[in-house]
Amino acid sequence: MRGEVLIGIGSLLSFAALLxxxxxxVGQINTSSVPRGIYMARVNVSGYGAALSIAFLNPIDDLYTSNASAPLQAEAGLRQFYKMGLYSHCGFVNETAGICSNTSAGYQYRPYDHIIGDMTPNYQFYSDAIIVQTTFRNSKYLGSSSRAAYYLILLGTICAALAFFSGLAKHNFTFLLSATFAGISSLFVLVGAAIWTVIIKKSDSINEIIIGTETNPSPLGITVSTGPGLYLCPMWYPVAHTADKLAQKHDVCGSFIKNEIN
Structure with missing residues (x-):
């Protein structure tokens, strides 16, 4: 009886992890209530216009659009914030109104490309000159890393499903198979979540950029934050702190090497 209880608990946990x-x-596949609330990362650009106004000492016009249906990546204007999912990203003019990009497997996290594609050419030029030497702009690194993380999480999801269904049959072999799939799933999701944690941590270095003059400095007005989609990945909590420390260590080592070279 005790063994059956433990197996039942294991099946329940496998189902919860799969769910x-x-x-x-499903995060960011469209702008309906559930998908729009689930995302891996969020990029808030609502303060960017005010920061440019302070830096250039001139009003900033036509940087944003208030049209929630305006297509993304068409130089139609910045949205207030962007949410990044596993299959697409969405731009929002407020908390509920927005539009999503086309969905695709292995969608890449390229926050700089996502926002720069919505700006008119003159603001693209200014942004290229201002946003430099930051991982936020390293689209190749962020894109390839997020793509790898996607496939790891996808494989982890498939293994979690196999663990659940194989555990339903009451046979020693299927129980062993279920435990094996559960272990493999945990490993894949663990690594995928760790990669996402690191790239979000490294891209949020843009939060610290200051522009303007020495007498009138201003934050850049672009902030990156982690979304609830990452928290939904089982095994995220034990790796988040470790991955965060690894990202910080990488930044410290990189800064030390640059200083030594200089």
């Missing part, structure tokens, strides 16, 4: 992973996959 959480499924929710993480």
């Amino acid at each position: 959480l992973l499924i929710f993480s996959h």
Whole structure:
């Protein structure tokens, strides 16, 4: 009886993990209430216009659009914030009104490309000159890393499903198979979540950029934050702190090397 109880608990946990992973996959596939609330990362650009106004000492016009249906990546104007999912990203003019990009498997996290594509050419030029030497702009690194993380999380989701269904059959072999799939799923999701944690941490270095003059400095007005989609990945909590420390260590080592070279 005790063994059956433990197996039942294991099946319940496998189902819970599978359910959480499924929710993480539906984030940002459209702007309806559930998907729009689930995202891996959020980029808030609502303060960017005010920061440019302070830096240039001139009003900033036509940087943003208030049209929630304006297409993304068409130089139609910045949205107030962007949410990044596993299959697409969405731009929002407020908390509920927005539009999403086309969905695709292995969608890449390229926050700089996402926002720069919505700006008119003159603001693209200014942004290229202002946003430099930051991982936020390293689209190749962020894109390839997020793509790898996606496939790891996808494989982890598939293994979680196999662990749940194989555990339903009352047979020693299927129980062993279920435990094996559960272990593999945990490993894949663990690594995928760690990669996402690191790239979000490294891209949020843009939060610290200051522009303007020495007498009138201003934050850049672009901030990156982690979304609930990452929290839904089982095993995220034990790796988040470690991944965050690794990202900080990488930044410290990189700064030390640059200083030594200089």
